[in-house]
Amino acid sequence: MTIEILVPDLPESVVDATIATWHKNPGDTVSREDVLVDIETDKVIIEVPAPEDGVLEVILEEEGATVLSKQLLARIKKGTVAGEPTQDVPASSESSPNKRHTASLTSEQNDTLSPVARRLLAGNNLRPTQVKGTGVGGRITREDIGAVIKQADVNATKPQEKKETLSFGYRSEKRVPMTRLRKRIAERLLAAKNSTALLTTFNEVNMKPIMDIRKQYKDIFKERHSIRLGFMSFYVKAVVEALKRYPEVNASIDGDEIVYHNFFDVSVAVLTPRGLVTPVLRDCDRLSLADIEKSIKELAIKGRDGKLTVDDLTGGNFTITNGGVFGSLMSTPIINPPQAAILGMHKIQERPMVINAQINILPMMYLALSYDHRLIDGRESVGFLVAIKTLVEDPMRLLLDI
Missing domain, CATH: 2.40.50.100 (RNA polymerase II/Efflux pump adaptor protein, barrel-sandwich hybrid domain)
Known part of the structure; x- marks a missing residue:
């Protein structure tokens, strides 16, 4: 048979x-x-x-x-x-x-x-x-x-065109076809740039409060939840709270209509052997810090092993990308349509900062918010980024919901 x-x-x-x-x-x-x-x-x-x-x-x-x-x-x-x-x-x-x-x-x-x-x-x-x-x-x-x-x-x-490798003494070129994912990424990035009114606003955040919390509770947290406490879970929580305050950032454009989403699905950029993908953390407002860390780790492993499904990559109302893990100090991320905005995190670097008329050396991170200006005005974009900065610099606000 x-x-x-x-x-x-x-x-x-x-x-x-x-x-x-x-x-x-x-x-x-x-x-x-x-x-x-x-x-x-x-x-x-x-x-x-x-x-x-x-x-x-x-x-x-x-x-x-x-x-x-x-x-x-x-x-x-x-x-x-x-x-x-x-x-x-x-x-x-x-x-x-x-x-x-x-x-x-x-x-x-x-x-x-x-x-x-x-x-x-x-x-x-x-x-x-x-x-x-x-x-x-x-x-x-x-x-x-x-x-x-x-x-x-x-x-x-017979003389033929060499498609893969061209050699000129010690200089050579190699041609390989783009993967389908890489071609798709290129198409989406170009479409986002050409079809949206893309604008980026910047701010900087003092990472010392979160770093102090991690230092104090990292061992207890790992023992209790069997997962390492990272920065991303704090940012996801801060983003969700900021999205509640500025619903335009959690919205999308569909033709001539604005779609406001009453749920909070956050895409997190993950580097895989095939390229950068953005799997989705769903209902982040219902997840604890430990749940977020576990979900991110699971998605990263699935991405590394090529196990991400279409459901993992479908949807998402807002994206967070962390170029800081590669050493990026500043960048202008491109939004992932039909989403209206994306938050770029960057490298933590100690810099002299003036606090209460005193110069202090603090671990600072630049934040970049790229957004579609057709939907989000300057007031909402700046307010959204300031809200994230405030929540990250004073994590107790997340606990007290203030």
Whole structure:
């Protein structure tokens, strides 16, 4: 019995996807729930598992191919004993990319190919459809394969454009295609810049009160909640309180209408091997500091391992990004449409500050709020940022709700 492996239903608004990585080769024994292939969309990587035990019989779409929802990817021969050759793959073949081409032969083509022809095709990375047979009944002969190989060698000697690497002595260039996520990020950033009235306002915050709290309670906090107390949870709490005071910042534009959200879903920028993504912390007004820290850690691990789902990345009314972890002292973040604003955190750096006519050395951080001026006026943007500054510099306000 043969089982067809299909592209899963793609997320809403995703038209197509790209084959990222095949984890199995034709002829490999697979078990139920083994990951066969990773499919990359412009949002997430989707893992396609094996539905039953068996042997991967044939791969129909190679890495890099563009596929659609429900498109046929491969076939599994159900119940084949481990080590038993499949109908399309010789038992003596090794597990290698060449096997994908030999495995793609249909049973009818296998019947018309001699063992010598099969070995030559596999050894030279050729498919039967690439060779015109001149033997009896259109069979492919050794000479037919030799002619194709010879022609390929002739073509290889012709001057061709080098797409991947250009070398000029000790200077070289390498060209690689952009990932779907990187292309999507580029499109969204450009769209945000061109379709919004983007403006940024700045302020600075004294981090000493929060740093003192962390120093005093970090061990107790970790022992009680099994998670490290960081700065981000304080900022998420401060952002939620500021959003309650300035609902325009928690709103979005939909055509000619303004949509005011009565919930507080905050996107947090996370760096992954595929690029920067913004998974969402939902209902942040109901989360404790420990809940926020645990959720951020969970999302960061999922991002690192490529396990973020479409639901993790969908929604969000406001975004927080922390360039300070990379050493950024100042930046102007770009909003994530349809959101109306984004808060940029930066590096903590000791600077001389005048407090009560006295010069003090304090750990200071610059904050940047980029916002869509079509929806948020200067009064709301500055007031929102000042509210965050006030709450962070005096964390007791968060506890007392003042």
